[in-house]
Each structure stands twice: as structure tokens, then as C-alpha cells.
Amino acid sequence: MTAQEEEEDSKAKKAKSKDKKVPEADKRKKPKKEEEQKWKWWEEERYPEGIKWKFLEHKGPVFAPPYEPLPENVKFYYDGKVMKLSTKAEEVATFFAKMLDHEYTTKEIFRKNFFKDWRKEMTSEEKSTITNLSKCDFTHMSQYFKAQSEARKQMSKEEKQKIKEENERLLKEYGYCVMDNHKERIANFKIEPPGLFRGRGNHPKMGMLKRRIMPEDIIINCSKDSKIPPPPPGHKWKEVRHDNKVTWLVSWTENIQGSIKYIMLNPSSRIKGEKDWQKYETARRLKKCVDKIRNQYREDWKSKEMKVRQRAVALYFIDKLALRAGNEKEEGETADTVGCCSLRVEHIKLHPELDGQEYVVEFDFLGKDSIRYYNKVPVEKRVFKNLQLFMENKQPEDDLFDRLNTSILNKHLQDLMEGLTAKVFRTYNASITLQQQLKELTNPDDNIPAKILSYNRANRAVAILCNHQRAPPKTFEKSMMNLQSKIDAKKEQLADARRELKSAKADAKVRRDEKSKKTVESKKKAVQRIEEQLMKLEVQATDREENKQIALGTSKLNYLDPRISVAWCKKWGIPIEKIYNKTQREKFAWAIDMAEEDYEF
DNA sequence: TACATAACTTAGTACCGGTGAA
DNA sequence: TTCACCGGTACTAAGTTATGTA
Numbered sequence A: 001m002t003a004q005e006e007e008e009d010s011k012a013k014k015a016k017s018k019d020k021k022v023p024e025a026d027k028r029k030k031p032k033k034e035e036e037q038k039w040k041w042w043e044e045e046r047y048p049e050g051i052k053w054k055f056l057e058h059k060g061p062v063f064a065p066p067y068e069p070l071p072e073n074v075k076f077y078y079d080g081k082v083m084k085l086s087t088k089a090e091e092v093a094t095f096f097a098k099m100l101d102h103e104y105t106t107k108e109i110f111r112k113n114f115f116k117d118w119r120k121e122m123t124s125e126e127k128s129t130i131t132n133l134s135k136c137d138f139t140h141m142s143q144y145f146k147a148q149s150e151a152r153k154q155m156s157k158e159e160k161q162k163i164k165e166e167n168e169r170l171l172k173e174y175g176y177c178v179m180d181n182h183k184e185r186i187a188n189f190k191i192e193p194p195g196l197f198r199g200r201g202n203h204p205k206m207g208m209l210k211r212r213i214m215p216e217d218i219i220i221n222c223s224k225d226s227k228i229p230p231p232p233p234g235h236k237w238k239e240v241r242h243d244n245k246v247t248w249l250v251s252w253t254e255n256i257q258g259s260i261k262y263i264m265l266n267p268s269s270r271i272k273g274e275k276d277w278q279k280y281e282t283a284r285r286l287k288k289c290v291d292k293i294r295n296q297y298r299e300d301w302k303s304k305e306m307k308v309r310q311r312a313v314a315l316y317f318i319d320k321l322a323l324r325a326g327n328e329k330e331e332g333e334t335a336d337t338v339g340c341c342s343l344r345v346e347h348i349k350l351h352p353e354l355d356g357q358e359y360v361v362e363f364d365f366l367g368k369d370s371i372r373y374y375n376k377v378p379v380e381k382r383v384f385k386n387l388q389l390f391m392e393n394k395q396p397e398d399d400l401f402d403r404l405n406t407s408i409l410n411k412h413l414q415d416l417m418e419g420l421t422a423k424v425f426r427t428y429n430a431s432i433t434l435q436q437q438l439k440e441l442t443n444p445d446d447n448i449p450a451k452i453l454s455y456n457r458a459n460r461a462v463a464i465l466c467n468h469q470r471a472p473p474k475t476f477e478k479s480m481m482n483l484q485s486k487i488d489a490k491k492e493q494l495a496d497a498r499r500e501l502k503s504a505k506a507d508a509k510v511r512r513d514e515k516s517k518k519t520v521e522s523k524k525k526a527v528q529r530i531e532e533q534l535m536k537l538e539v540q541a542t543d544r545e546e547n548k549q550i551a552l553g554t555s556k557l558n559y560l561d562p563r564i565s566v567a568w569c570k571k572w573g574i575p576i577e578k579i580y581n582k583t584q585r586e587k588f589a590w591a592i593d594m595a596e597e598d599y600e601f
Numbered sequence B: 001t002a003c004a005t006a007a008c009t010t011a012g013t014a015c016c017g018g019t020g021a022a
Numbered sequence C: 001t002t003c004a005c006c007g008g009t010a011c012t013a014a015g016t017t018a019t020g021t022a
Helices: A003-013 A033-038 A087-098 A108-121 A124-129 A139-153 A157-174 A270-300 A306-321 A381-391 A406-416 A422-441 A448-465 A476-511 A514-546 A553-558 A562-572 A582-587 A589-594
Strands: A076-078 A081-083 A176-179 A182-185 A219-221 A239-241 A250-253 A260-263 A348-354 A357-366 A372-378
Touching: A076 A139, A087 A108, A087 A139, A182 A270, A270 A306, A270 A406, A270 A422, A270 A582, A270 A589, A306 A372, A306 A381, A306 A406, A306 A422, A348 A381, A357 A381, A406 A422, A422 A448, A422 A562, A448 A514, A448 A553, A448 A562, A476 A514, A553 A582, A562 A589, A582 A589
Parallel strands: A219 A239
Antiparallel strands: A076 A081, A176 A182, A219 A250, A250 A260, A348 A357, A357 A372
């Protein structure tokens, strides 16, 4: 930890922390119920760099349920004829059958990959018979699964309750671990079941068989002196290790990309929370030197060295547009997506003049998860001229920044500020934008729903900056119409209420008695109530419309310093529950506890 | 410096179950 | 009581970064 972070930490902890010691390995007492709920890890001393825990005990993973062969009457047809498949081939066939309604199964690559992997699971006889996927008829299987899921929906309350209880039992037994002296929730204790790989976007591996993970694939990580989880009967773990320099409990290697998957702790855990807090502290340190860094890269636009110029322009994009770093990717292994450093010439267009603005850069590329980034941005003349230079004599498919990669960029950033990497800019710009927008948009005279709309709008500004998109919900138009008709009905109701109020007033003028006066009062209240309800609905409609294609969740969860939101809630008397749901409150417990209304990012 | 790998964060979507209106 | 809707959550893919190795 740096001196600055240290300072921030002690500030945050205030006088609360009383010389608490790092828990010792040999103390293995079970945490008390109350203690585990109230434990404020943020008031404790941090572990030395690199050490993640001293004691770790868990029950190991939960494996996917074994395959249950189809009933005899569910048939698979090949070339119009019934064919009984071997168990292994049948299992893989069911994966395809379950996806039959999905457009994936119509895609050439998906079908090709699936068929290739499916054939590997077939017996030699099956292999020689089944040679053409188009001759395979999975519809009966598909219907069977639909019926099954329908039946599940139709289950009685008792049956549903039973399943729920079973899930709870599983969670209770496998969903927690003991890390040091505390019981902590595990994020993903279930092993991913086998199935067909569904990549996002135009993924070259879509449709490949994701194989079943066995205990023999599993590496267990826990304390030497903990109760080591036993493998399922008749099986062995691949390895049991005791590495307290890492945070994971279980890992295995997945067969599609050959990458390692992990079981780790929940965001509410100390180990994740601490890291999250640290991330925002790094972003706050950037705030202190961002002006200097900006001046520096503007200077570098003029550098004699091509590499330096490219670095400076890339950094400008990362800072101004919140682009991701953009690592190189192995061709043919993943969908063709890019970030800043991996931008190609074909991803930008230069307009010396566009719609009355000078030096406009038009971006159009697929970013993470194959989400399209499309933006027209006026840039400074120097940037524009540099881009022209970088593009000279290049083909569309050539790298825009051919002298640059993320490693070079991050090394440079490290020299500018300790702990600075490309992604810190996203965190910094997201958080600072939220803070500014909240200041700008919050109207002190607004009621709570209107203030929350302002919050959401501030949140939305960040989501737009970070290009967090979502597919418009399937039912969007309909639900919008429903809401509109609710608003219309409410308006009518209001008109009625107003009319009634008017006549009550007239009545009271004539009668001049207590009773009619009271009637006027109650009618007035009714009008007010309906006005409020209408306003709430209208706010809701605005909010929803503006949110059609924008996802707020990602920025809220990963980019916005939660202390900004907590402080805003405190300042304006907004209950924190209106901003954060239960899970989010658990994740941000540290921020909710420590941020006061005057917190500044 | 190139490259591979491990570890960890960030991401969108499918699905489930509770809730409130009809 | 039924059903649509919506928020919350589970799931797991897809990024970034650090680090070791040649």
C-alpha cells in the first residue's frame, strides 16, 4: 500500500480501529452468528502484500447432476428412421435438442462445431450412420423437454417447496467457507454443467461441446491444517494445494479455450471487498494527478518518436472515451473484438468536417462481448493529424497503433503513477462523472422519486460513457404501453378528483358548515395524492424510456465508488434501499458504514 | 521483448419467483 | 386465483493485468 492510500485508509477508519491484529492461523473458532453479520473487516488491519489468507476451510465444489437417459418412448430420428443412441451420444444430442428454438442452432459455425464434437462421442456404428446433421431430427426430444419444463411449472406448492429446501440445504452446506476467523459466502460453488458452448457475437467456437467436469479435473486449494474436502466416493482430486497467495478455493481447466475456471468468494467477502475499496482509492489517487498526466500526453502528441505519439493518442482515447485497454487476441480463438490498443484502421473514419464540427473521428467497432461501439467525436487538431499519420500507407485490417500494445501502455502508466493501469481511467472517469452529474442534476426542492430519477440519470450518463448496453427487453414496447395506459387512467382519475373538489368547494361556499368544509379538505387531499401518484408514474415512464438500451447495473456494480452514492443518499435523506438492493448493500457494506454526507471522491 | 499462463475483474443474458392487478 | 411483469440472481463468457520464461 502506498503512503497516500495508507492516509486515505486511516482517514476512513477514523478512530474506530483499535489495534486489531491479523487473525492467527491456529485460531479456528467457529464464528458466532452475530459476529459474522456485524463483522467490519474494513476496520481491521490489512494483510501484508501478497498474503490472501491464513486459514481456509471449505467443502469443495458441487458437481453437476449425472446424466439421466431419456425414457424409452422419446425417440431420435435419423433420415426419417427411429434410432436408439448410446448414452454418451444421446446426452450430447439432448444439449442440441434443448437449444432447438434458439437461433444459434441455425448458424453454420455452430452446427459444424457441434456435429464435429458430437461425432467424437458416438460409437463407431453411430459414427458411420450419422453423417449429416441435417438428417437428424431432434424435435421429439425437444418436445419432451418442453413438456418437462411445463410440468415443472405446474408442480404443486409442496413439491416446489421441497426443491427450494433442497437448494437451501445445498447452499448451507457448500455455499460457505471459513476464511480466517469468519464464515464467508462463496460466489459460485457449483461446477458448470456440460453443454454446448455459447460464445457471444461471432464466436468461432460456438457449438463446441463443453465437457463434463470430474473430480479428477479439480484442484482444491485450502489450508494444510483445515479439514480437506473429500472427493466423491470412488474418485480422486487432481490435486490438493495450500496456496495462500491466491484467493480461489477450487479450480479446473475448461476444454474450449483451455483457460482456468475458479470458485471464489462472494463480493460481500473481505477478500473481494478490500480489493474493491482499494480500486477506488487508486482511482482517487489518479484524480490528484490526472491534470499532470493530461498535460503530459498532450505534449507527447508532438513527440519525434512514433511510439510515444501513438501511446499519447491512445491514452487520450482511453481517458476521454473510457475505452478499454485492448489486448491482442489470438485469431480464430475468439470473436473479433477490439479495445483501444488493438483498434484497426477500418474501425475509424476521419472527417475534417462533419455536421458543422471540425476534426471528427467516427468510431465503429465491436468491443467486449461484441457490443458495438459507435461514436462521432470531435478531437483536437493534433490528435486528428496524428491519426492521419498513423493511417498513412496502411490497409484497413492493419493496426492503427502498430507501435503500441497494452503492455507498453501500462508500463508507461506505471511510471506516471504507482498502481496506474488503463482500466483505472474507466473507474476514475465513471466515478467523477457520477459525482459531477449528481451535483448538477439534484434539485433540492424535488421529492424523493424525482431525486431518484436524477440519480438514475447521473448513473445513466456513466453507463453511456462506458457503453454499457443491453438488448431492449423483449416486452419493452408492451410494458411501455401498459405504463402509458396507467398514466392515462391516472390522468382521468385526477380530472375527476379535481371536478369533485371544485363542486365540493362550491357546495361549501353555499352551506358554510363544518361538514362541507371537511369534505373540501378530504377532496383536496385526494387530488394531491393522485397528483403524486401521477407524477411517480410519469417519472417511471421517463426513466424506463431512457433506459431502453442502457444497462445501469454494470457501472453501479463495478465503476462507481459506492461512497459517492452513500453520501448523496445521506445528504438528501434518501433511504439507501432506494439505490442499492440487498445484494448491493452487502457488497458495499464497507462504503455504507464509512461514508458520511460530505464524502468527496 | 515476445509469449504463455494464471489470477482476477467486468459483462450481458436467461431464468426464476415474488408481487400486485385483473 | 391466475397471470403478467419485473427485479434479482445465477451463470459463465470475456476482458485486464501481473508474472514467469525463453
